[in-house]
Amino acid sequence: MTVADPDLYAFVIQLYPTEIHPASRPLGHGVQALFLDLVRQIDPALAAALHADAPGKPYTVAILPTPARNGQVWLRISLLRTDIFRTFVQALLRQPARQATLQLGKTTYRLGDIIGTPPPNGHPWAGYHSFTGLAQAATATATIELEFATATAIGQGTRPDGKPRLAILPDPELIFPSIAKRWNELAPPECRLDLEAVRAAANETLLSRYHAESVEINLGRGPQKGFTGRCIYELPPDPALARLISLLASAVFFTGVGIKTARGMGLCRQRSEVGR
Known part of the structure; x- marks a missing residue:
């Protein structure tokens, strides 16, 4: 490469x-x-x-x-x-x-x-790779497959008792905006994404097949819940929206997804894709 x-x-x-x-x-x-x-x-x-x-x-x-x-x-x-x-x-x-x-x-x-x-x-x-290179290489595809290799959880604010609320399902409306948020925190200004467009793309993305299970990972302060597994997503019919999801699926190899990626969670990669 x-x-x-x-x-x-x-x-x-x-x-x-x-x-x-x-x-x-x-x-x-x-x-x-x-x-x-x-x-x-x-x-x-x-x-x-x-x-x-x-x-x-x-x-x-x-x-x-x-x-x-x-x-x-x-x-x-x-x-x-x-x-x-x-x-x-x-x-x-x-x-x-x-x-x-x-x-x-x-x-x-x-x-x-x-x-x-x-x-x-x-x-x-x-x-x-590079942020710029990933953005330039993204193409509209029909499907993508992601492998969630370590416990993955998406933060959803806090409960009244102050504890975090966590989603542990591979819902595209949770997964791809989470990756996009992290991308925007780290990418150079010229590569940052429109989060509204990402949300629209995620809403048009379907989870078409998956094999996932809930798991717990010990981070040193007790168990942390999450999920692992492999999921196939059907991308939006609109090529521009499909390219956004394709970009995020490529970027997750480096960025991880969800909470506590600096402690072992959210390790993820794209496994395969089928061209339109």
């Missing part, structure tokens, strides 16, 4: 436990802490800013839901700003070859492969 001036990056990082029996399965907050610790080695101020409790965090972290072999863990980290990419790469290069260890929760891991390119020579969850 050739992309001029990428500003969206996705890495897959392999970790091997240094102990025969890992202390525990890593949790979402531990993965976030590992990422921020790496950034802090190069730029403490940037790490502090990324840790701040603010909307539109320009990165996502997750543990890939792949079968574990001998306690191996595959981390998936996406970076949505070029300055974070540069700092993160510097931090990885600083790790001593074949000797680097990283702390993830209560377990120490040895750093293995670092993959930043897509197949055929890379990894299906790795790659790079």
Whole structure:
């Protein structure tokens, strides 16, 4: 894939436990802490800013839901700003070859492969692109398929007791405006989307087939509910609206969807599409 001036990056990082029996399965907050610790080695101020409790965090972290072999863990980290990419790469290069260890929760891991390119020579969850490139490449298609790989939930305000209200269904009227909101928080001004048009496109999008289930993910402060699964959406007949949904389906690979994408939730990618 050739992309001029990428500003969206996705890495897959392999970790091997240094102990025969890992202390525990890593949790979402531990993965976030590992990422921020790496950034802090190069730029403490940037790490502090990324840790701040603010909307539109320009990165996502997750543990890939792949079968574990001998306690191996595959981390998936996406970076949505070029300055974070540069700092993160510097931090990885600083790790001593074949000797680097990283702390993830209560377990120490040895750093293995670092993959930043897509197949055929890379990894299906790795790659790079740009906001501008995604916007230019979006085309009207008849259907798209999304894979929600980790627990996904869409925030819907708060309840009277102050707790969040969460939607855990792959409803297009929830999913695509959520992706668009995140896109607009992070994309350059010239790429920002008309959210009213996105809502109109989502309203014309149909969930035509799905296999999904409710799940819980432990982020370190108790269980968090969400859903995982694969869903096929029928896009609007209007080509302009279909292109909007197609763009968001491509962007979600980097942006994630829903709440707590910096702690392991909302990992999502487009699986297939059928041209009009």
